[in-house]
Structures are given as C-alpha cells and as structure tokens.
Amino acid sequence: MSLEDQLVDELKSGMCTLKRGLLIASGLDTEDKIQEYEDKIDYLDLEFERFLHKKSRFRRLLGIKNSDKYVANALFKFLWEGRYVYENDKFLTTDAIDAKIEGNDKIGNCVALTSLYTILGLRHGLDVGVLASKTHVLNTLDDGNSSVLIENTSTKGFNESTELIKDKLFKSRKSISLVAMVLSSLGGKKSKNEELDGAIKNYNKALEIDSESENIYCNRAIAKIKLKDYTGAMQDCNKVLEIDPEYGKAYAVRGEIKIYIDDYAGAIKDLNKAFEIDSEDADIYNNRGIAKKGCGDYAGAIQDLNKAFEIDPGNELIKNNLEYIKKEAIKNV
Numbered sequence: 001m002s003l004e005d006q007l008v009d010e011l012k013s014g015m016c017t018l019k020r021g022l023l024i025a026s027g028l029d030t031e032d033k034i035q036e037y038e039d040k041i042d043y044l045d046l047e048f049e050r051f052l053h054k055k056s057r058f059r060r061l062l063g064i065k066n067s068d069k070y071v072a073n074a075l076f077k078f079l080w081e082g083r084y085v086y087e088n089d090k091f092l093t094t095d096a097i098d099a100k101i102e103g104n105d106k107i108g109n110c111v112a113l114t115s116l117y118t119i120l121g122l123r124h125g126l127d128v129g130v131l132a133s134k135t136h137v138l139n140t141l142d143d144g145n146s147s148v149l150i151e152n153t154s155t156k157g158f159n160e161s162t163e164l165i166k167d168k169l170f171k172s173r174k175s176i177s178l179v180a181m182v183l184s185s186l187g188g189k190k191s192k193n194e195e196l197d198g199a200i201k202n203y204n205k206a207l208e209i210d211s212e213s214e215n216i217y218c219n220r221a222i223a224k225i226k227l228k229d230y231t232g233a234m235q236d237c238n239k240v241l242e243i244d245p246e247y248g249k250a251y252a253v254r255g256e257i258k259i260y261i262d263d264y265a266g267a268i269k270d271l272n273k274a275f276e277i278d279s280e281d282a283d284i285y286n287n288r289g290i291a292k293k294g295c296g297d298y299a300g301a302i303q304d305l306n307k308a309f310e311i312d313p314g315n316e317l318i319k320n321n322l323e324y325i326k327k328e329a330i331k332n333v
Contacts, residue, residue: 248277
C-alpha cells in the first residue's frame, strides 16, 4: 500500500502529523523523500530562529518579551517579505518550501503558502487557525487579546483588515483540512486535463479528511458531470446544501446538471438562487441562458448570454452559445 493510500487512515488515527500529511499529499511517495523535506523544514525553522533573534535584539536589551503577535508577524516577514509573485498553479507544500529555500519570487498559491505558514507557526506554539472560502484560504492568529488575519498572498497581508473577508463566505477549518485542500487541488488539475478517474480519487480522499468541505463536494460534482454521472453529481450538490443551504456554488452546479437532464425549469430555479448569492458569475448567466432557451424563452436567453459575454468577453463558449441562440430565435419567430 502506498503512502498516499495510507494517508487517510493515519490522519484519522492521529498517527500522522499535519506536516507529514501535507508532504505526502504533495506527492512524496517514499520515506526518504519525506525525510528530505522534513530536513528542509528544519532548515527553514533554524533560519527563522536566526531571523527572529536578530530582529528582536533591542527588545531583549529592554527586557521586552516577544508576544505571539510579534513572533507571528516576524514569521510572516521572514517567509514573504520582498517576494510578491503569486502563482496559482503551485499549490503543493513542497512548492512553497523550495521557493523559499531557492529564493524564487514565484512562491505559490494560497494553499501552498498557508500550509507552510501553518507548519512553522504551530512549531513556535502559535495559535494559528485556517479560514477558507470556495476560492481562497488564509491564516488567523489568536493572540489571547484579539484575532489577526494573515493573508499570505500579500506582502502587506499581516493583520489584514476584516474587509478582506466581509463579502466572502469564509469558514473556520481545522488545520488538517489543508491536506484535503492540496488533494482537492490535485483533483482540480487532473479534472482540467480530463484525467477524471484520478480526479475523483483525489476528491474522495480529500472528503475522507474533510467531510464538511462544500467546495470539494462541488468540485467532485463537476468531475462527475464530465463523466455523465448526473445522479452522483446531483447527490454531491444535495450533500453540500445539507451542510450549508446558502452555498451558491452548489445551486449553480446543480442547475447545470438539470440542464443536462432536460429539467430546464428546475435549472432556472437553482440558477436564480445562485444569482441571489453571486450575481456577477458569467457561467451562471450562460447556463441560465441555455435553460431559458430550453423553456422557449429566447429573449431571456439572449439577455442572459449578453450579460455573460459582458462579464467575460474572452469566453469563446459563451460567444458561440450566444450566436447559436440568436440563430435559433430567428428560426422560431
């Protein structure tokens, strides 16, 4: 049995640390490779200790003890100061580790950066938490007096204003959910490459680790749609809405499923609900336009597709759908 196959059972039994889980999820498949990256983390930790010691020398002279917030801010500066290129396709923890050690400007995405910050923060006894939305993840710090937001993809992201999360559906997650996020990201990459069976395998493992992740259920549903497993995809969306009846992405995906099974009225109902939560999503307008066309409402379909194209003018699929429905409308005058 591979290390990845053992991962879920080890996490559930408490035999696997967050660090080890993230390294295995990042694709390290032998103990030697894991040890290599554990040594790299030890190296980064030692470098941070030196950085912190130098940074706080005047505080020591004045007899001022380093607070958790001070240490957390120092860790943030150590990892990300002067390094500002956010690279969306680099989501592995090993990507962030290598980028820091090698001095690369391209440092990874929010999953990779939040994972590395969490590993090192926990090592230093910081009460580091995780907040996640459907598209983003960041850290929090509880220093005993207040909660601090830590946005690892911004060089000015320490103690980020709560405006960052005001209009987004962020939820608190256990730190181990970062392992599920890495596996889900791998699933997303495979899904884009049409490696659908492998994608679903990654999503399955991710959900065994974090069974309350609405986003992972939705992503698995999207992969199932590509496999024409509409029943399975519908079940995943329904599960999400059991967890959170206001999760807009689930309504959007379920609306798309209903188009494929010719339930156009049901699709419009779901997509209308999705609009109540996210009114500026081109895909929702596109799909509702298709559903309206299915109901014979060509004027409404064209209106929605025009709006979709206005939001995303470079989308060839939307452009083609708009041209097709305009032609169909003329035929049905």
